[in-house]
Amino acid sequence: MTERNQVETSHEPRSPLIGGSVALIAASMLTVMAGATISPALPKMAEHFSGVENAGFLVKLVVTITALSIAISAPVLGWLNDRFSRALVLKLSVILYAIAGSAGLWIDDLAVLMVSRSILGVAVAGAMTASTALISEWFTGERRSRMFGLQAAASGLGGAAFLSLGGALADISWNAAFAVYLLSLPVAVLVAWKVTDPPSLPTSKTAHQSLPSPKATGLIAGIVVLAFVIQIVFYVVPTQLPFLLGTMDVDASTTGLVIGWMVLVQALASLGYRWVSRLGFRNVALLSMVLMSAGMATVGTSESIAQVVAGLSISALGVGLVMPNLNSWISVSTSSANRAQAIGALISAMFLGQFASPLIAEMIIRGGGTAQAFLAAAVLALVTAGAVFAISTSKIRQSTSRKKAKDS
Template sequence: MTSAESSSGSSPGGGPGALASATLLGAATMTIMAGATIAPSLPAMAEHFGAGTELRVRLLVTITALAIAIAAPVAGFLGDRVGRVPVLFVSVALYVAAGGAGLVLSDLLALQISRVVLGFAVAGVMTSVSALIGDLYEGPARDRMLGFQGAAMGFGGVVFLGLGGLLAGISWRGPFAIYLLPLVLLALIPLALGRARSGSSEPDSAAGNASPLPIGTLALICTAAFIGMIGFYAVPVQLPFLLTERGNSAPAFSGAMMAGMTLVSAVTGLAYGWVARMVPLRGLAVMAFASIAIGLGLIWLGSGTTYPGLAGLGFGMGLLMPTLSRWLLSVTPPMARGRVMGALTTAIFAGQFASPLILAPVIANSGLASGFLAASVLALFVAILLAATRPATTTTGRPAT
């Protein structure tokens, strides 16, 4: 095998090369915070579109999450049937076109439609990347890669939210330029992952027929993901307005605060492979939700505890995303990975979309800060629920660890 083949195809040990891994991680940066990239410009956008548009402007963030939640099962099904790589390539192209449309669109309705299309693209990217990680990696290498995927999401948030805050200070349209960055992936995906079409990413029907879908575990994990995202997404949707209420109205400031949270998440993801060797899956999930609950509670307490609160929330998310994916991949037959990752993606982004709607009654009656307290209580409930569950069983019949 030549060095070029090693970098873009498979390694001698049968795993993907460095370029394939880098391409998957580059695509991962586009996912979890895709809708929140424009969050720092929301107050300025509401001012631009005029009185009475504040709710519609906030929905520009969450409507993307709804579209992802709706499209993810379809994207997962297509990935299982036609291949993860073609779905990934088309999704990245759609992501660039729909995300960058905000640079030129002037009508709020047209902007909302573009955000829906962006959601369809993110659904394809996230399900394909997660399924490909399950296909191309095994054992500790998969654990490390899932941690790196979470880290890539976190570092993507640092760059996109931080840059979004700076660009929002220039113009509310500025953050939309960030969606053009993945253009480079359109060249890398065929080069780095083209071999995966006829390799590990193809469904293994024999393995799939031997193991049923883990419906009970899937329901538990998806419920946990949904509730976790209700709390997490209170930050990009509600925090800019809470900071304004507390006297810090600069878009760059809110962008920097959220970027700091995602930086903690990214660093946690980098260490995930090491942590996963010492702590069982259920313990990691409980730790994640306990940290999220503490972080949200600290944000509720006041300005002085906002920084440590965001750090706690970032730590919890750094553990949560790879843990939930790893848990499901450990109990899912290869032929169903796309659909199962699609279901998890649906739960994640349904929680993002539902976050402002579920917290709205609390905020209306008790104020913005109380919304974070309510989200903290929900996260604590999930931590207790997961602590009381029995370990899942893997496709080999062993308890998931």
């Protein structure tokens, strides 16, 4: 059996009508930049709460606490998805997203605001696990690859749009940026109207009866670790690029355009994943890590903004391919009964990687400067690519040995 179908033995239900597909993609758009949407408002927020002790530090936590909450709650939400209705989890999560996300419009207490951001993280975790699991159930083969490519592209473009809109609203007032989260209300209506569970989805009574084999468990663990490393590498860009470009006397608006270009390249790469996926999951992962390494090395050694843009474009190609690849890979490597739990672990690893990336980068920067953080990310990506290659080679040798033994 090929790598793409060796574990997948679940049903192949009739795919939902276009409305259901659009609803799942729209729900995915809400999630990726959920925490960073209000980043442009942080300076005004810090000024507003200046009377609170350690206000500057606490205001930054308003963003990061959402990512930490996602990382902690995603495995739990995955477990709930596998034992109850995934469509119901998605519907409730999108509604909670709108309430908790927009809470800053009427909350004027920093501690209460942080609680609402933690709740937002739970809503994001629920929406991400449920939407990804539902795509995994409703679609198979190349159609699934296409949907995951669309999901990754929409997430990137939606995140960029929300971040830009949040910046525009932040010019009005610190809490106006929270209005962006109200865009989830029409999505909630669409999800409630169009999204349903597949007819043969396992029930809570049977979900515990289908456990992954030790081999599948090892593969899932490897995918989860890979996701963690990828986010450590990738998140060097949004957290450190403005500082690197600052050393080149690049202004904030140009920095925004550069990041916007990277998001566009990433989205285009994701749209092309359905064709690249024919290479197989491990090969796509290897290609992605090599591209990310080359791109980060180019940025880290750049002496002009043109070289930075070139490096980011190369890296964005890798990121755009690897994100839908991880979702597809873990979907094929699990059964319907336990798929959402594995997706929850994947999402948790991704956000833990985002949380860890600036901490690791800061230690490197103190020793050698911002450019060194990009070079370190390039080395980490290359080492990971080498590990993926070594594992792939080992798998091929084992398969060849078993075939020879069988033939003899």
